[in-house]
Amino acid sequence: MYEDQNSKHHELLIIGAGAAGMMAALTARDQGIDTAIIESNDRMGKKILTTGNGRCNITNESTATGTDEAVALSHKYHSNQAGFPLPVLQQFGVRQTIDFFSSLGLPLIPLEDGRMYPMSLQAASVPGVFRLALEDRNVPIYFKNKVLDVIVSTEHPRFTIKCQMETEEQVVYTSEYLFLCAGGLTAPKTGTDGSGYTLVQRLGHTLIDPVPGIVQLKLDYPHLKELSGIKFEGHAHIIVNNEVIRTEYGEILFTDYGISGPPILQLSRKAAYNLGRGESVTLSVELMPGRTEEEIVEFLETHWGIFGHRTVADSLIGIINKKLIPVLLKEAGIDQQLHLLCQDLSWKTKKIFYRIMKHWEFKVTDTNSFTNAQTTAGGIDTTELIEGTLESKLVPGLYLAGEVMDVDGDCGGYNLQWAWSSGYAAAMALADRRNGKDGC
Ligand SMILES: Cc1cc2nc3c(=O)[nH]c(=O)nc-3n(C[C@H](O)[C@H](O)[C@H](O)COP(=O)(O)OP(=O)(O)OC[C@H]3O[C@@H](n4cnc5c(N)ncnc54)[C@H](O)[C@@H]3O)c2cc1C
Incomplete structure (x- = not known):
């Protein structure tokens, strides 16, 4: 036949x-x-x-x-x-x-x-x-x-x-x-x-x-190699011209070229179209999903108040994926101060942590190919x-x-x-x- x-x-x-x-x-x-x-x-x-x-x-x-x-x-x-x-x-x-x-x-x-x-x-x-x-x-x-x-x-x-x-x-x-x-x-x-x-x-x-469409995103971020392979649950937002145009929740995975996981795949067509139009596209992830910025500040202030005697790195164990901690310390500019105690954290550094927990932003450079x-x-x-x-x-x-x-x-x-x-x-x-x- x-x-x-x-x-x-x-x-x-x-x-x-x-x-x-x-x-x-x-x-x-x-x-x-x-x-x-x-x-x-x-x-x-x-x-x-x-x-x-x-x-x-x-x-x-x-x-x-x-x-x-x-x-x-x-x-x-x-x-x-x-x-x-x-x-x-x-x-x-x-x-x-x-x-x-x-x-x-x-x-x-x-x-x-x-x-x-x-x-x-x-x-x-x-x-x-x-x-x-x-x-x-x-x-x-x-x-x-x-x-x-x-x-x-x-x-x-x-x-x-x-x-x-x-x-x-x-x-x-x-x-x-x-x-x-x-x-x-x-x-x-x-x-x-x-x-x-x-x-x-x-x-x-x-x-x-x-x-x-439904594809991984490439990011411009200096510490991707350290992040590669780390998975965490969180919200991801696509931001174009300072406006959040779509948000998704689920398991997010860093890779050596950028980021993947179901929420990222779902967001990718918006990123692809806006990149194609020459727009600047940013991806923002939330490490403490479901909490407002105020709630994150209150939570960390209380946490660092109770555990002021711990190093900043130790204080984050149990709150976020442990493998993310060294990169967060770099973002906050305290990676050379491994013994810095929570009680000695400056307000300026704390503010960096609050921001990253709610809006950790990455420049999207491209999508993976067809x-x-x-x-x-x-x-x-x-x-x-x-x-x-x-x-x-x-x-x-x-x-x-x-x-x-x-x-x-x-x-x-x-x-x-x-x-x-x-x-x-x-x-x-x-x-x-x-x-x-x-x-x-
Ligand atoms: C890795 C991967 C995973 C996916 N997972 C899912 C999933 O789980 N669920 C879901 O809903 N979607 C999924 N999709 C998407 C889904 O597979 C496609 O949207 C769907 O198969 C499209 O069907 P289609 O018939 O339009 O085209 P296709 O399935 O692509 O079929 C087109 C056919 O046309 C033939 N053809 C093309 N040009 C010519 C030509 N000139 N002469 C003769 N023949 C030609 C091709 O050989 C092909 O067989 C996935 C896609 C990929 C790549």
Whole structure:
């Protein structure tokens, strides 16, 4: 069934056998559409294998509680057109995703923070069940075919797709409808090299500058080597032009180039966009989470009052991660005075400690690259797509789904949720269109 190079015309061709492409293919086929997928890799869902630390965080049930679940879910997404994801999420949200995977024989289980994973806790199960379902439905997948160009005609067949095989042999496929599910720029080893952007830009679409999203931050800080490997729980804030623009809480990890951990990954798109605009970006972390500056002053004054006979270094044991203490002493300018007692601390030095505990600030110089990022922020401009159907306003019959467009989600299962939701919505829109055309 697979790589049947003779059946080169299909009603619907889908570029990309990633999350969005597999979902779209299955949905379209179930709606009676003759569908095939073209994929440059030798297998489907290669990126999925790397997701959720090898467990694949498929979706997140934490928004699936209130009366308007889709609205709550839509707040997890970012796009130049803020309202764009909602009509898609209203068609296929978290509950539909849970039911859908269950119907494929892949029950989901919730772990931390509402994140849902395959019961097997193996990411490979996800492309595994898609493969079985697509085989059951005889959906051809043309592997090792890299799409180089798409030509649009006003006659039939409407789309001509030029591909290059691994052997350098050129192959041409034709279709009446085309779905572009070619992903963004993250993890290029999984097949996403941004060629999807080029294909639709040539057809007149606009690319909103892609930047790495859900990625570690690089910091300009002289003592990073000493901090590398230290983890602590705290708040992290992104500050642009002296204004806090987003705050997250969780486990923060210093590395030899900068900083990582769930709250940092969550903040990273704001940092990336503002750095791209040439803004000065600062990251501030709180070492005593949940306390106001006044409460920190009161706490430390009392603490140093009781333990005035201890060295400053000893007095901080038990309050913050011990490995942070030498760096804090450097920040306060007392690292050469290891025997300095708390009772001898000057007011000026104390004020430095109060500030660091509440606002330890670092200059952000960059993000890590797309190779380390989990998603692409930016992408094909959604104002050029019809809301809810994802059909191109410029090229009728062309639909986009997944990460290729300017929609990205927070960390926690929301990017795959967008792939499932948008793949479904595009396929259903095409089915409705055909039914309308057929007069059914
Ligand atoms: C390390 C890592 C961990 C992640 N963890 C999670 C997680 O746990 N939960 C979550 O929600 N999200 C996670 N994500 C994000 C999520 O994987 C993506 O947002 C999602 O896979 C995007 O799906 P997609 O179908 O749009 O694109 P992709 O899955 O990237 O698929 C695109 C497909 O198109 C093919 N393709 C591209 N160009 C061409 C061409 N010219 N010709 C032919 N084929 C082409 C590619 O080979 C690829 O198979 C993670 C990402 C990474 C990198």
